[in-house]
Amino acid sequence: MDYQHKAIEEKWQKFWADNHTFRVDNTSEKPKYYILDMFPYPSGAGLHVGHPLGYIASDIFARYKRLKGFNVLHPMGYDSFGLPAEQYAIQTGQHPAVTTAANIERYREQLDNIGFSFDWEREVRTSDPAFYKWTQWIFTQLFDAWYNKANDRAEPIATLIAHVETNGSNGLLAVSDEDTAIFTAAQWASFSEEQQQRELLKYRLAYLRESTVNWCPALGTVLANDEVVNGVSERGGYPVVQKKMMQWSMRITAYAERLLNGLDTVDWPDPLVEMQRNWIGKSIGASVRFTVPSLGDDQYIEVFTTRVDTIYGVNALVLAPENELVNQLTTPGQRAEVDAYVAQTKKKSELDRMADVKAVSGAFTGCYVVHPLTAKTIPIWIADYVLAGYGTGAVMAVPSGDQRDYLFSTHFGLPIIPISDAQQLDGQADATKEGRYINSGIINGLTYLEAVDVLVAELESIGAGKATINYRMRDAIFGRQRYWGEPVPVYFKDGLPQLIEEGELPLILPEVDKYLPTESGEPPLGRAKGWKYRDTFEYELSTMPGWAGSSWYWYRYMDAHNAGEFASREAVNYWKAVDLYIGGSEHATGHLLYSRFWNKFLKDMGYVPEEEPFKKLINQGMIQGRSNFVYRVLDAEGKGTNTFVSHGLKDQYATVALHVDVNIVSNDTLDLDSFRQFRPDFVDADFILENGKYHCGHEVEKMSKSKYNVVNPDDIIEQYGADTLRMYEMFLGPLEQSKPWNTNGIEGVYKFLRKLWRLFHDGQGNFSVSDESSSKAELKALHKIIKKVEEDIERFSFNTSVSAFMICVNELTDLKCNKRGILHDLCIVLHPYAPHITEELWTLLGNEPGKLSYATYPAFNPDYLVESEFAYPISVNGKMRMNLPLSLSLEPADVEQAVLANEDVQRYLEGKSIRKVIVVKGRIVNIVV
RNA sequence: GCUCGGGUGGUGAAAUUGGUAGACACGCAAGACUUAAAAUCUUGUUCGCCUUAAAGCGAGUGCGGGUUCGAUUCCCGCCCCGAGUACCA
Structure with a gap:
């Protein structure tokens, strides 16, 4: 029998599932290793060949680690809340839960076809109430916590209350809103319950506050900073405006320094x-106050x-037009000008403002401040x-030291004061820190380093x-005015947010008649009929943002079915943190930052052991599309004919390029036959060929349906098998590099697997291996690959392993080797890359089915390579x-002698x-x- | 503008510590098997020159320079492509 990829792969995928081959325990004698993939959002389009790239790499690594004797956690799940499902629901009226479930089913089928070794019993879905119960629970923990700068960690809000009850606000070192009150313990005691709660809200890590937000009218929701790219929404590209709104926020800024320092400890x-x-x-700098008499x-x-x-070079104070003080500062005489300028700025979108960097504009408020060191008046x-933000x-x-200030000052004719003897002000600012200060009061004659200390001391005094x-x-x-997300577990009593009792979680997402805002502009949850806490209190109507569930999901895999905790203490302390995380770099500032933030918080509260959740991280490159083109010949009037000319001859005709399905x-x-069926109007297409063939043009573009360059892994698997797909995706090039998908070349990998198959079979296709002992040359070939694959996998160089195989x-093949000993070890070494064919061959060798996944990686013996x-x-x-x-036993001197004595060398x-x-x-x- | 990647045959790429550049594949060409095709196998394939051939000669890792016995690899300058970021005070 020839290599029958289809039968073999179906057989082993079923075997693995039936026998729970990849079920993993939370206890083991073996060392643990946690390999995580960024879980997908299950979109309606299904997977294309680009999606599994990282999953294949992580699966190879996971299978390799098992062979190396590790207890490997390698789970998969779905980030299943999100905007696309909701947009689809708005258009079709179908419940997002229904379409999401269908999409997940499709994803699962596609993932299963590739032969991954995930422990599916640990699957998570962020939209599952059993999962989002704990997302809501973490929210309640954040609400009930504050950041104590004295201990540099988050603490339960109870410690804050204890502090103010005995000391008032005195000595409180907390990360908070700016408008916190100063009060004594007695005053605190005299505050009403409502006043106390209002004050506490200014300290909570999850808090409600009127803030300026990125409002996206088209999506009907606010967006986080990382969801806004160049002034438009990351999803959909809709315009975003600044708007004041009461919003839930997360006090991530409390962790800014720790988030920064932690970066030195991770291998990213x-x-x-x-x-x-x-x-x-x-x-790092200084804040300076200028009084406004x-x-x-x-x-x-x-x-x-x-x-x-540079403080002695100040010639003006410049405020953002949005600054709250502008209104009070403006004098009656300047009112018209200022109002016009503010209005003009408001009209400009953020995009225009950025595009317009060169044009200098501004307005004088008519008001002045006093310079704290010279007492001179300075215009505002x-x-x-x-920027307001x-x-x-x-x-x-400081026009002499800052180019933007320089342009501003020259445009409006403000004086420019040189402040250093090293400054060269020939038509531009000079930001040098060289030289000694001039025109600079108490720092005249000092150098940069000396001056800063002197000034800060003086300003402080x-x-x-x-x-x-x-x-x-x-x-x-942290709030989104959308439907398809976790409800915020909060209700309102007397206008103040209150947490829902822990025992009442999860707060289930209610049914609504439409997935649109209410007539009064409330979020969709406002449509839920009779949805009230204890039938009395209004619930929060915002839902959580997309990043909520993904900010902790890796802990749920550790103990996915726990009904009493987000994960048991034992499970979390066993798996600790993710050892290897593979995913795309597009999550650099969103998911990875929020996850680190929540992780640090959970650690502060004693729920998890590690400061950083992802020890090592690899970014797989993006797979781009590679489009193919045909060239339609145009007639004299420039209209398309039904004749298509091959790429090499197209310059001899007037043509128009058309995308053609790469498949x-x-x-x-x-x-040509498939092309005639590609579109009805191509049925009787004529071709102008080169050497009897029609060559297409090609171009690298985004992979998308409209460009006909989407390649579905299912089609590749149907034709060549999952083992070929896995190896070919790796063979394409270095994992981290972005590259276009090109199915050209896949034959090489397929041929390799068939050649491997033939090592185990005779010319008639009968299984045939020899029990004779292996020759030196055979052992050398084997041990070369044992060493190479080990080295390659450890440095994530999967492409070079494929060549080595x-x-x-x-x-x-050249050695006509069919020795059992060699082939046995080869099966193990190749298994992480091509799990199906190796399982089959390994079983044919007489081994127990399914044990290959937990075999022992062969030991490398350098003697065979000598x-x-x-x-x-x-x-x-x-x-x-x-x-x-x-x-090789010759010493350099002998080598020299032998070389020089050689006739050919002498020539x-x-x-x-x-x-x-x-x-x-x-x-x-x-x-x- | 700034920061970080990258530039090697017709194509994807390899060269792990400065030591035989182009491994391994694809494609292409020629051949074997076949009625034929597919599959499989063999040979060739960086470019240029020379040659019937064998062989030989020269150039060559974006460009220019440097260090070294020796540079795809290290250093300096420049060009191009990609990604991120952008009035951050």
Whole structure:
């Protein structure tokens, strides 16, 4: 029998499922290893060949780790709440739960076809109430917690209450809103319950606050900062505007420093670490207060600066047009101008504002501040180059040291004061920190390093400023005005949010008649009939954002069916953290940051043991589409004819390029019969061929239906089998690299598997192996691959292993090797890559079915690779000339002698004098003449 | 603009510590088997020159320079492509 991939793969997939081969226990004598994939959102389109790339890599790694004696946790699940299902529900009226379940079923079928070794008994779905019960529970924990800066950790809100009851707000070091009250213990006691709760809300890690949010009118919801890309929504690309709204938020900023420091302890790709650093955006500087006498002597504007040393060069204070103070600052005389400018800014979308970086604009408020060190008056301006969302939404303008301030000042004719003797102000600002200060009061003559300390000390002593660290990262908005998400487990009593009792979780997502906002503009949950807490209190009508479930799901896999806890203490302490996480880099600032945040919180509360959840992380590259084109010949009027010209001849005609389904193209050659059936109007298409073939053009684009370049793994598996698909996806190139999918070349992998099959079979297709002992050459081929695969997998270089397997099988074929001992070990080594065929062959060898997954990876013996001779490359002046086989026992001096004595070598040296001979034992000989 | 990747045959790529550049595949060409096709196998395939052939010569890892006996690999400058980010004070 030939290699029958279909029968073999169906047989073993069924066997694995029936025998629970990949069921894993939470206890074991073996060391544990946790391999996690980023779980998919089950979209209606199903999987294309790009999706499983990372799953194949992680599956190879998981299977390899099992062979290496590890107890491996390798689960899979679905991130099944999300916008697309809801948009589909709005269009079709179908419940998102129904379409989601159907999509999951389809995904599961496709995943099963590939032969993954997931423990499906641990599957999770974020939209399952048994799962989101614990997402809601974590929310309640966050609500009931505050961040104590004194201990640098989150604590239960009870410790905060205890503090204020005895000390008031005195000595409280907490991360909080800015408008917290100052009170004594007695005052606290005198507060009404409502006042106390209002105050506590300013400290809770999950809190409700009026904040400026990214509102997306088209989606009818707010979006987190990471869901807004270039001023439009990440999903759908709809415009986003800033709007003030009462919103649930997560105090992730409390963890900014720990999120930053933790990056030094994880083994992640550099670009990803860099992206998180930038997102957190730590800058060290100073905050400075400028008093505003016209508003009163105790009124001030605070600015943040990283260059406090330039403070004597300030010529204006510039506020963001959105800054809340603008209205009160503006004098009657400037009112019209300022209002016009504010209105004009509001009209500009964020996109326009970014595109318009070069154009300088602004308006004078008519108001002045006092410089804290010189007591000079300084005008207050507004300009859109100052962002409301960063720092305090106000800057001190120093035109000599900052290019934006320079352009602003020259445009409006404000004075430019040089502040350093090293500054070169020829038409632009000079941000140098070199030289010594001039025109700078108390720091005249000092260097940069000296000046900063002097200034900060002075500002602190007069109460006008202090050293400050500023973060770009904002607290994360945690509510969405949408239906298909976890309900927030909160009801309102007297306008104050209250948690639902833990025993009453989960708060089930109610049914609604339509998935649209109510007539009064409430979120869809406002449509739920009779949906009230204890039939009395209004529930929160927002749902949680998409990232809620994915911020802790890896713990649920550890103990997926636990009804009493998110995961048992034993399970969490056994599996601890994810050892290897594989997924796309598109989650760099969203999922991976929120997950680390929740993990740190859960650790602070004593629920999990590790500070960082993902020890090692690999980003698989994106698989792009590779489109094929046919060229339709145009007639004299420029209209399309029914004639198509091959790519190489298209320049001789007027043509228009059309996408053609890549599945009817093989090695860029079009299948003409399939093409005639591709579209009805192609039925009697004519072709202008090259050498009897129609060659298509090609281009790399996004993989999408409209470009006819989507390749479904099911089709590949039907034709070549899952083992071929797995190996070919790896063979395509380095895992981390993005590359277009091209089915050209898959034949090579398929041929390899058939060649492997033939090693075990005679010419008639009968199973035939020999029990004779193995030859030296056979053992060498085997042990080369044992070593190579081990090294390759450990450094995630899966593509090079596939080549090595091909070399190995080619060598064994040349040796006509059918020795049981060699083939037995080869099955184990290849098994992670091609699990089905190796299970079959391993069973044919007489082993117990199914035990291959837990076999022992063969031990590498270097003795089999030892050579007595080496064909030394002989180069002359660094140019390789010939090979000369010599014994490896020869020392460099003997090698030199042997080489120079050789006739063929002498031919290259004729008439030249030898200056030097370099001999690297076992490597190379280089003769310098 | 800044940050990080990357640039090697017709194509995907390999070269792990500075040591034979192009392994392994695809494609292509020629051949064997076959009535034929498929499958399989064999040979060739970086480019240029020379040659009936064997062989030989020269160039070659984006470009220019440097270090070294020796550079795809290290250093300096430049060009191009991709990703991220962008008025962050």
